[in-house]
Amino acid sequence: MKRQFFNENDINLCDFADLCSQKLSKKNYPFCSNIKKKVVIYNGEQIRSIINTPKSFELKSELHHCLKEGPGVLIIKQAFLQKKTIDKATEIFLGIIKKEKENAIHRGDHFARPGQNERLWNSLQKLCEIDPKTFISYYENPILRFLSEAWLGPFFQITSQVNIVKPGANAQDPHRDYHLGFQENSLVSKFPISSQILSQFLTLQGAIAHTDMGISSGPTIILPFSQQYTLGYMAWRNSKFKDYFKKNAIQIPMKKGDAMFLNPALFHAAGKNSESKDRIANLIQVSSAFGKALESVDRTKITKLIYPILLEKKKRNLLGCKESQTIGASVADGYPFPTNLDLNPPYKDSTPLNMQLLLEKALSENWAVEKFNLTIERAEKQRIP
Ligand SMILES: [Fe+2]
Missing domain, CATH: 2.60.120.620 (q2cbj1_9rhob like domain)
Incomplete structure (x- = not known):
């Protein structure tokens, strides 16, 4: 051996x-x-x-x-x-x-x-x-x-x-x-x-x-x-x-x-x-999504901070799908685990909805800032037991 x-x-x-x-x-x-x-x-x-x-x-x-x-x-x-x-x-x-x-x-x-x-x-x-x-x-x-x-x-x-x-x-x-x-x-x-x-x-x-x-x-x-x-x-x-x-x-x-x-x-x-x-x-x-990051970052907070600017850019045709995915990947939490599966059941591809997908969905549907903030806060709470 x-x-x-x-x-x-x-x-x-x-x-x-x-x-x-x-x-x-x-x-x-x-x-x-x-x-x-x-x-x-x-x-x-x-x-x-x-x-x-x-x-x-x-x-x-x-x-x-x-x-x-x-x-x-x-x-x-x-x-x-x-x-x-x-x-x-x-x-x-x-x-x-x-x-x-x-x-x-x-x-x-x-x-x-x-x-x-x-x-x-x-x-x-x-x-x-x-x-x-x-x-x-x-x-x-x-x-x-x-x-x-x-x-x-x-x-x-x-x-x-x-x-x-x-x-x-x-x-x-x-x-x-x-x-x-x-x-x-x-x-x-x-x-x-x-x-x-x-x-x-x-x-x-x-x-x-x-x-x-x-x-x-x-x-x-x-x-x-x-x-x-x-x-x-x-x-x-x-x-x-x-x-x-x-x-x-x-x-x-x-x-x-x-x-x-x-x-x-x-x-x-x-x-x-x-x-x-x-x-x-x-x-x-x-x-990696499979590891623990070096620092804790309040990703809900920073995702809320960037959303109004991204929405404005999108409305002025200054933000393509690729750019929003790039900033989303770099900032928002794209991995839905760990989560509370009682409150946050699988959404797509056997995984629960995550912050990055939510950001892309909100931008593609032109959600108002208030709606986005409320949704992302609720989604964050659902991850915690
Ligand atoms: Fe070093």
Whole structure:
């Protein structure tokens, strides 16, 4: 019988180095525009032109392969075209961070010392609460939806956090992230290895550049193929693995509007910021419908906030079916479970009605805002025993 449980004594640097020294074969990436230092780079314009065509499943397969069997990381150049929206969002984020500091609720984060960086938790909901129009413009992005579906399938849940790396801030230590990247080795070892491997398929990690990121500003340091090491959740704190990371990890410069997507099991670290300006990224954690998201988001509240704007856009013929589905997928809760099946019986396809379907139905039938709000509140209550 094969072993199913392992501990930190089982990690092996040679096995890890073998995986990380794999070569990348360009023939596996026919849609990419470039490959740099084992990172697959795509042109946002080309991705947008394929999304709604029959080739989209081939592209989805390629992206999934890249994150799983490939290097585990890819960059999409100009994934976000609306620079004004990015700048507006940055301005709002900075305003919230300032306010939170005044109210003394700023607490830094788990991987950096205080003063080295600033972190805004739940930037998704906070942006929507302050400026729903900018929020819609930001999350109406078809690339974000496409990448999320390529890794996780439908009904994913987006959460986001802003990270500002201050001038002079040191590089982070390499690590893996949510879920098991947050647990101590002793706890990780209690999970069977199949659960540890599964963990990577529950989250897609992304970083959207809100500033240009030259190498001296410290863009994310990454070690291609390191996500494939099955014992990696118990290895990233080990000094020999840290040394290997230091010697072999790479960085790719990014421009404002570029997005990096990575397998959450990839060994990575924020780089040293040697410039005199802040390096600002909105970090995206997309959760599978089958997993628990990193942050709790009041999705009923933000869906109610965006509905009047979407309805107005629709009435002025500025909102197509695809756009409303994209924003709905990024914001509203598309997965109806957990629920109370006594109060919320199966509706369609053996599943109860969900918030995303409700949003699409309301928009297609031009429901008044009051009707939509009442219906969504009632639907939310029906989910709770
Ligand atoms: Fe991280």
